[in-house]
């Protein structure tokens with residue numbers, strides 16, 4: 037949560053920082069602010085609201101000159117989202133300025149101590165406490181900014197990615213991270229700081245990703261010195277060459293990132309299996325699995341930990357892994373798992389799924405599992421993310437940047453990776469026949485075309501969206517592999533259109549939710565031919581006889597459900613385990629169109645942020 041951006045170099049910092057903030061707005065958009073140093077004066081402008089609000093305010097408030105800048109886009113934790121609580125924050129003297137992503141948990145005790153020493157505070161934030169603590173260390177111990185940051189951080193408990201600037205030493209920015217991501221872009225005599233690489237990708241492909249517990253002093257024209265915050269050890273920074281390009285992080289003609297990302301799924305899925313699935317040779321290559329085959333295939337149990345949409349992908353994977361690899365699977369909310377003293381043994385393999393690779397609860401679950409001796413396999417999208425580095429092995433989804441806050445292509449590509457893993461394990465263990473294995477590969481190869489086919493239902497879905505956009509509740513039902521898809525469809529609708537929606541296993545409806553059904557209630561039912569079809573048709577009958585409105589997702593050519601449903605959306609036929617890759621498409625489109633019709637901010641729904649780096 038929260039996005040931070042910094043620049044020090046030879047060009048104007050303002051446009052770099054402003055654009056960077058716009059790219060990081062997916063991380064939070066409660067407030068935004070920028071501080072600039074023009075060689076003489078440190079100026080700041082900040083406001084509640086979005087980066088667009090900041091732009092107009094800043095340009096009328098301060099001059100935009102300066103080759104040093106720090107910017108912040110906030111997802112509020114401590115203190116309500118108002119102008120005063122917005123970042124950056126000055127120290128009492130006005131010499132230091134800080135931006136911070138994370139939470140300083142012991143801020144209250146530190147604040148009391150600083151107050152006793154005469155410090156005053158304008159905001160309710162933990163961040164203002166930190167910048168004054170740093171100032172206090174400089175004053176009391178007579179040390180430079182880097183050392184002061186280090187001493188101050190060693191007194192804090194919590195999580196942070198920070199950047200601090202001292203106007204009396206204007207050729208350096210000091211940054212540090214623990215639990216929140218921080219990348220340093222290394223250009224020609226210029227440096228960038230950001231929560232991810234998107235703010236600086238058009239200027240440089242070279243980046244240093246700080247590890248947890250590291251800090252760096254970045255000196256204009258001089259370079260970057262990285263050291264451990266705890267024990268001061270110098271670290272030789274690894275400069276990574278990024279594969280990201282500008283096009284991937286722009287909208288490419290679509291109205292919203294979410295729509296672009298929905299339409300990217302055919303390519304995203306093939307990018308996920310490309311190079312891994314060798315259909316003609318009847319092979320799946322996944323380095324993270326190949327290198328640890330004995331450990332993974334001999335697991336007594338898989339425990340999947342994830343949050344939100346990634347957790348739904350985990351539920352689909354439960355069906356696939358148990359079915360194909362015959363290894364028992366438990367799927368856990370990372371946030372519950374980490375706090376309930378779970379039974380984990382060395383024979384368990386924990387699979388952590390995370391698009392961002394930064395989700396705090398998933399990270400904590402991984403650490404717990406590792407402590408107890410389990411082997412942890414990560415499925416992440418963001419290359420070099422904290423989770424991908426913390427796990428023992430893993431597989432990237434290669435979906436490309438997902439910027440819309442509502443996850444779409446992450447879900448389908450996570451399922452793709454986990455399906456490949458299940459097939460590979462099944463083949464290795466002999467729990468799936470060679471012909472079945474081969475058939476799955478062939479069918480997987482057809483999925484991108486079939487997703488394209490499913491995307492063609494867009495016009496029909498707009499009609500359905502228009503019809504039901506004013507509903508206040510909506511039910512989503514599915515069975516087997518499509519039960520998690522029902523949960524995912526409901527989550528998508530809730531988060532971007534703010535319509536209350538529930539996902540249920542279709543057969544559970546009669547144990548309670550059926551009481552909700554009346555002529556006002558739209559019920560989205562996934563009723564594909566493969567998998568419990570007849571039973572789902574009976575559920576549809578039950579809804580119909582109570583006058584519920586039925587929107588059915590069916591296999592191409594289905595006539596039976598067409599007779600019963602108010603609307604029928606067809607998806608191409610495939611094998612049952614792969615149906616989630618298709619049935620999820622109309623549900624993503626439905627939530628998208630309803631949200632657009634209701635005038636909601638699709639890419640930045642209220643109260644949400646893309647990566648949840650606080651628990």
Ligand code: F6R
Nearest residue numbers: 344345346390391392395442443
């Ligand atoms: C829903 C959504 C969230 C995320 C969840 C986990 O559309 O985006 O529910 O799925 O916050 O995030 P990651 O996958 O980054 O760990």
